[in-house]
Amino acid sequence: MRSYQRSSPQALALVEDHDETLAAACRSVVQRSCWAGWACLETPLPAVPGVEHDWQAAQLAQGPLRFVARNQYKPGRAPQGETLTLLAHPDWSDQHLEDEPQIVACRLLEALAQTLPPGTALPRVGRLGAHRWRFAHPEHSTINAPAPDGDYRVTAAGLALCGDAWRGPRIEDAWLSGHHLGLALAAPHAQPTAPGDSHDL
Known part of the structure; x- marks a missing residue:
């Protein structure tokens, strides 16, 4: 709902x-919510066959996760290591609006892991969190x-x-x-x- x-x-x-x-x-104005997760990984993401190793962002159509950004590829941020922004779909965000941030962060990171080829694991997570934006997406631009x-x-x-x-x-x-x-x-x-x-x- x-x-x-x-x-x-x-x-x-x-x-x-x-x-x-x-x-x-x-x-x-009809505003939609958005859960925004972030993760700092101890090592870079594993290579994915057919995808450039230094890909910067990806959009996903299915599941909780709709957008992933690799922030270390933004200007001046290379020294920070593998850091990810994980944005949830508005529908999923609305449905999980009152969930605990740490639970949401884990769900979004899990959704990212499920996009990797079978048998491929995410690197160890150094830090992980999420922030809830209640008024993030105007429904009609x-x-x-x-x-x-x-x-x-x-x-x-x-x-x-x-x-x-x-x-x-x-x-x-x-x-x-x-x-x-x-x-x-x-x-x-x-x-x-x-x-x-x-x-x-």
Whole structure:
């Protein structure tokens, strides 16, 4: 049984006493949960036939696990060794929302182990944990919504909202939403550049 979280409650608490338009926008968003696990392994993951040894990320369609990232391949992180981010499917996260973090972390790591070829074991785990994000996935992305709604919300009173709720679940979506809102707010105050002036350094 799905347990959708109706609305963006953290933003709603900020605006509902001041702007009903923004409050209604918050209430209209359906947020899904996400369990995010992490694991530090003592040695690298075993090689998988047919897969490059330095693969950086993988998406999975079945089971609890939907996404795996190998963080040591991100810029500047090679010295940290094999460290994994393990993101659960929204349905699974909703169903296990109140589980203990350590139990969830073990389940996600077990799901990863089951993707390996038979007889292949995961390395010894140094550290393991999980964090529950109750409001992680907006159910309906507005990435292609036309202006003025777009990927942020702003009212004539000067109050505005931005974030992943208005665009999509990735951290990049949250950043782009804020960037676009910043451009929109700054546009009315932009000063024309005089001929010959330059701000390029």
